[in-house]
Amino acid sequence: MAANKKKILVTESMSKTGRALLNARDDIELLEFPNMISSEDFQAMLRAQAPVHGVALGATRFGEVELQAAGDMKVVTRIGVGYDAVDVPALSRHKVPLMVAGTANSPSVAECALFMMLTLAKRAAEMHALVTEGTWPQRLGKLPYDLFGKSVLIVGFGRIGTRTAKRCQAMEMQVLVYDPYKSAADIRAAGYEAVPELNAALARADFLTIHCPKTPETVGMFNGALLRLMKPTAYLINTARGGIVDEKALYDALASGRLAGAGLDVFEQEPPPVSNPLFKLPNVITAPHVAGVTREAVDRMSEQTARNILSVLDGDPIQQNVINQDVLG
Template identity: 35%
Template sequence: MSKTILVTGPDLAPAAQELVQTHGFETVHTPAYAASEVIADFLVKTDAVAVVSRMGRIDANVIASAPSLKVISKHGVGVDNIDLAAAAQKGIPVLKATGANAISVAEHAITLMLTTVKRILPLDSGLRAGKWEKPGFKGVELAGSTLALMGLGAIAQETGKIAKGLGLKLVGYDPFASQDCFDELGVERVDSLTALLAQADILSLHCPLNDQTRQMINEESIRLMPEGSYIVNTARGGLIDEDALLAAVQSGHLAGAGLDTFATEPPAADHPFWQEPRIVSTPHIGGVTHQANARVGCEAVRGIFQILDGEAVAKDRYANWALLVEAGHR
């Protein structure tokens, strides 16, 4: 068996690299955001038995080109860049590093919320341009506002904990979360996206991207939100219809948005968001902290060796468990 793990990205945390070496394996790295054809070529040339998926798409053609591939382990939790069904058909489990980057992403979500609502960037730019904009300025106090959590997974829960400390009221929608999750955090549970949007002074997205959630935030759904509300997205860019979001901000229906993810990554250099100061953007780095990288990297690598060594892996770490069962591989 090959002793190579392919990492689709330029680096891996030192602690994760050490774990790889302890098992007698080595890593080979693709360039950042390599095309699927490039990833497939690396898999063929290295005969890698496992992939740590960071950047770039692992589609059906990539999976078909890798006869020795035994496991794909996501460096994080979002698996919309991996063809789960194609992996399941070949009996390849796809694992997630559930919860490992939750604190860092939650901190970033709160940072985007504060930066957007408090208008930090335009005020900073104005001051640097020689403007003193205190006369006539009217800011917004967040305490007492409602933060609407779309999804109540690990990141949303950490976001909610911080938000409560700021005095925000929490409301949430997640048809898959237990009532205990809502009760423990003190989140009011609603039974539909429509009901969630109606209460959302700030909407924070924390759900996966799939066929059911793609562009769930669109012209129609934004219209259901209160006038002057905000959207924060640290989940997946494809959850939002970007044209509709921009139009809503420009019309004033939305007061602003804080985005760490985009429909296409990296986004175009002339993306229209860059001309709108009420949209605060960062390059999908919410979970990219020293601490989170170490936890996520080690969790991703640890999962690989659990699979290769035939050890049990918690079912909630599988992104394609049901598909594996359906294909007769579990």
């Protein structure tokens, strides 16, 4: 490699659109690594390729050990918006920005949340079975439900929560928003009801959809005590991060009839064991953490990731996509 070239490691899940932006630069060398690479193998790769100046991560963990192995890291990016697998304080100590893909996958996650609400309320699997299994005459005993007129509680009013709210409002739902970090005035100005108390709002909600980040504050947030506040006819949707919902408590609520159903794109352990008791419940629908990974979203996220990397290498970081703002300036 020429001495003036910057070495960038990108996960294999990065699409052609992002790679093309980086490959168009004659001062950058791209190297690929598997999206599900082990921490040990990733660290070994960093050491073997050092100095490494940038990395585009999928699910791979990144922290102090990886920074030391890289030798001269300038920017760490995620092809996505979550960063719970990244040690942000470690990056800040080394003055390395952590960047995310901004709004690139927000519409996709919002669509998935609405899809899960509709799939559960319209009893899609049961309706399909009534036709294909010859049990059509039983249809009046398994009537679906409308979203129209129902209350939806959106927890987290950021990039994804705001888009989910718009889609729920289009379904003529009553939209409640809980986000202690957003002003009630801003939420009301957007056309929604700001709810200051989560407990009281849970008791009103026909649907709960979670769009807050996974932090020490939100791990286990939806435990047995909170789930008991919900209506037995209510549905819970989690397209945020596994661990925000206590899975054992959720199973107990669903199995006992204290909660009508759940849609889960994320789990405490990923991939989850096939023995997970939630999978045996008829009122649970699941997806393999792909809410924000549509064909279009991958292209948008990859392109934004490439632009994030280039902005740092060119000395002008895209500030709104930097998580650890303390490294700027």
